[in-house]
Amino acid sequence: MKQSAKSENGFTALTHYPELPSWNYAVNVIDHALQANRRAFIRQSGLSLGAIALQALAPGLRQPTLAEDMTGGLPNLPHHQPTAKRVIYLFQSGAPSQIELFDHKPRLQEMKKQELPDSIRMGQRLTGMTAGQKKLPIAPSIFKFSQYGQSGTWVSDLLPHTANVIDDLTVIRSMYTEAINHDPAITFFQTGSQLAGRPSIGAWVSYGLGTMNRDLPTYIVLNSRGTGRAAGQPLYDRLWGSGVLPSRYQGVKLRSGNQPVLYLTNPAGCGSKARRQMLDDIRALNLEKHAVTHDPETLTRIEQYELAFRMQTTVPELTDISNEPKHVLEMYGPDVHQPGTYARNCLLARRLIEKDVRFIQLFHIGWDQHDNLPDHLSKQCRDTDQASAALIHDLKQRGLLEDTLVVWGGEFGRTVYSQGQLTDTNYGRDHHPRCFSVWLAGGGVKPGTVYGQTDDFSYNIVENPVHVHDLHATILHCLGIDHRRLSVMYQGLDLKLTGVEEHHPVHEVLI
Numbered sequence: 001m002k003q004s005a006k007s008e009n010g011f012t013a014l015t016h017y018p019e020l021p022s023w024n025y026a027v028n029v030i031d032h033a034l035q036a037n038r039r040a041f042i043r044q045s046g047l048s049l050g051a052i053a054l055q056a057l058a059p060g061l062r063q064p065t066l067a068e069d070m071t072g073g074l075p076n077l078p079h080h081q082p083t084a085k086r087v088i089y090l091f092q093s094g095a096p097s098q099i100e101l102f103d104h105k106p107r108l109q110e111m112k113k114q115e116l117p118d119s120i121r122m123g124q125r126l127t128g129m130t131a132g133q134k135k136l137p138i139a140p141s142i143f144k145f146s147q148y149g150q151s152g153t154w155v156s157d158l159l160p161h162t163a164n165v166i167d168d169l170t171v172i173r174s175m176y177t178e179a180i181n182h183d184p185a186i187t188f189f190q191t192g193s194q195l196a197g198r199p200s201i202g203a204w205v206s207y208g209l210g211t212m213n214r215d216l217p218t219y220i221v222l223n224s225r226g227t228g229r230a231a232g233q234p235l236y237d238r239l240w241g242s243g244v245l246p247s248r249y250q251g252v253k254l255r256s257g258n259q260p261v262l263y264l265t266n267p268a269g270c271g272s273k274a275r276r277q278m279l280d281d282i283r284a285l286n287l288e289k290h291a292v293t294h295d296p297e298t299l300t301r302i303e304q305y306e307l308a309f310r311m312q313t314t315v316p317e318l319t320d321i322s323n324e325p326k327h328v329l330e331m332y333g334p335d336v337h338q339p340g341t342y343a344r345n346c347l348l349a350r351r352l353i354e355k356d357v358r359f360i361q362l363f364h365i366g367w368d369q370h371d372n373l374p375d376h377l378s379k380q381c382r383d384t385d386q387a388s389a390a391l392i393h394d395l396k397q398r399g400l401l402e403d404t405l406v407v408w409g410g411e412f413g414r415t416v417y418s419q420g421q422l423t424d425t426n427y428g429r430d431h432h433p434r435c436f437s438v439w440l441a442g443g444g445v446k447p448g449t450v451y452g453q454t455d456d457f458s459y460n461i462v463e464n465p466v467h468v469h470d471l472h473a474t475i476l477h478c479l480g481i482d483h484r485r486l487s488v489m490y491q492g493l494d495l496k497l498t499g500v501e502e503h504h505p506v507h508e509v510l511i
Contacts, residue, residue, distance in 0.1 A: 073210030078480025083444025083511065084405040085212070087205065087475060088349050088360045090388060093186060094233050094367030095436070097414035097429050100141045100377055102437040103173050103458045104154035108140035108416065116417045120457050127180055129370065129419060130430045136417035138457070139427040142374055151448035158381040161389035167448040168392050168401070169439045170509045174452020174461045177412050177433045177468050182233045182368070185411035185433065188468055190239045192497040199243035201472060202359040204497045205479060206249040207242075208486050212356035215310045216318070217252035219359045220352055222345040226366025228380030235363050244490045248300040251361065254348070256340030260319050264312055272312075279305050318351055331394065333386040343387035350394050353404055367410055370419050371428035392441050405443025405478045407471075412436055416457045435461045438471070444478045444511050451509050469503040477505035 099105060116136040130136070144157045149167035162169075179185035184194035191198035199207070202219035211218035221240045225232060240251030254260040266275050283302050290298040321329070321336075324347070329336050335343035342364050349360045364384060369376045388408060395401035413436025414429035421427075435454045441447070453463035473483040476497070483498045483505070494500070 073206075073208050074486075077208050077486075079482040079485055080480050082478065082480030083403070084442070084478040085403045086353055086356070086358055086360070086405070087202075087443070087479070088353065088391070088404060088406045089201070089362070090346075090384075090391075090406065090408040091186075091189070091361060091363050092367050092384070092408065092410040093235060093363050093365045094182070094229065094369075095185075095410040095412045095414060095431060096367045096380075097141075097369060097373065097377060098173070098435070098437040098454075099414060099416060099429070099458050100143055100373070101156045101159060101381075102154070102171050102439070103435075103454055104145040104156075105140070105416075105456060105458050106145075107456045108138060111138045112140050113137045113422060116457070116459075120455065120459050122460075124434065125180065127431050130415070130417075133419075136415075137422045138416055139418040139422050139429070142425065149448060151450070153448070153450055158378060159385045161386045165389045165392045165441075168396065169441045169447065170445045170449040170451060171437060171439045172451045172466055172471075172506070172509065173435070173437045173454060174464050175409065175413075175436050175438050175466050175468070175471065176461060179412065180431050180433050182411065182431075185431075186233070186235075186239065189411050191243065192469060192472060192499055196236075196238050197243055198495070199245045199249070199497070200240045200251065201475070201497060202240055202251050202361055203242040203245055203249040204486060205359045205476075205481075207245050208481055209358060209479065212358055214307075215314045216352070216355055216357050217307065217311075218357065219249070219251040219361075220357055221251040221253045221361045221363065222348060223253065223363045224340060224342040224345050224365070224383075226342065226364055226380045226383040228366040228376040228378075228383065229368055232365035233368055235365065239363075240361060244488065244495065246296050246300050248303060251359075254315075254319070256344075260315050261311065264315060266312070314355070318355065319348065321347060321351075328394065331390040333390070335383070335387070342384050343390075346387040346391040347394075350391060350398075350400070353395065353400050354398075369414070369428060370430065372426060373428050374426060395442065401442035403443060405445065405475065406441045407438065407475065408440075409438025410436070413458070416459050432459070434459060440474075440509065446509055446511055449509055451506065464508070466506055467503060469498040469501070470506055472498050473503050474505040474509070478510070 114137065116138055121136075141156070145154045146157065146163070147153065148155050148163040151167050153166045153171060155163040155166055177185055177188060179188050179194050187196055188194045190200045192201070202221075206218040219240065223235060237253070240253070242248070242250035252261065259265065266272065282305060286298050286302050289295075321344075332343045332347050335341040336347055338344060342362070345362050349362060352360050366376075366380050366383070392401065392406060395404055395406070412431055412433040415432045417430075418427040419430040435458060451464055452461065452466060454460060455462050476483045476486065483496065483503070487494045487496045489495070
């Protein structure tokens, strides 16, 4: 009988030949071994998704081993003393109108229905939805603004709850972006690039800083759909993906309903003991495979199986809000009792913060008001205003706002001119990348601050412009990360969230 053994490099070696059936037999054995190693070579050469970030090119990309702490980030981080440990990013998908919410422009009433002056537009491009309009009539907001708080910040009456916490916020009125359509603009905000495939901001943070709770994912995503526009812009899982980073850094989406994470519960007839034994066996097989292929995704698979096993206990406890006091539930509003709503997701975000989840992102769909803006925007604000303010108040009263950075905003702004017919009670607004508003709170941000200024038409920035990458740099700075030093080599590029051009944190809004 032939005896064989696998060597360290994976080849099958013939160790004893009491008899040789034929030369062809030996050739077949050697050819089989070579084929196996060719497959291993291909996997290690970057042709598998799991090896892209490692083999294509990634000196500087940290590759953890089982001997390392799988929960840790990069060894040289944080770069400086952080002011925030965690981030809650309230992304308002579809682009809220700054003119109706935070950028008060009273002089527009005098110019109602007049043509937008060429001196203001300055030849800036329009989308295909309004490029064919014969007129671009100025549409003042029909909603009232008032000054609130000790800061005296102007806020729309559409946001009475946000107005009550305005002294805890920094409002940036001078954001701008390079994208004019939704998908590239949302992708730009999430990944720093208009082209799909780059790591999301949460993945970058997870990669750089690691987790603070081994029983929950470092990066969690929650989605909700507003009532402002039923057919809102779609969201894709790549928006919270890991891109060229190993997949262990991608966001984990919690769904509404009985199974927040698919396939987390044990199948019928499989108890915890059996599941534990199965995972141990799978782990052993994966370790054998990793010894041959050295594919980092194999280690990721091991860790994700283990995380899922731990999440079987932590996730049901997390999503069960029955132990929340009545006054807390009332603070978030009646929608908090319905899973999948923005209000419920805001409450879950606070509960995740208490569990030390590093990066939490809420996507809320429905802000794309091209027509019927007064009606649709009012509904959208009712969906979000009370819960957003409750989140700030809840974090603050628990002592969590101090080291939690909260960010609120969409992918671009809306035009001062009306899309479609303008009447005294109805109008719509097209996409406008040149200026819009976001707000930040907690985590080292100056409270009660307004930064940046736009012209009388809320069309151009006249003071302190803030690019998307500047906002990214600011978020990373609060977490103790120098955005210029968080990078990986990919296809010859020193890949960063903030790109290759010069950008800076907005230090003026930071404590």
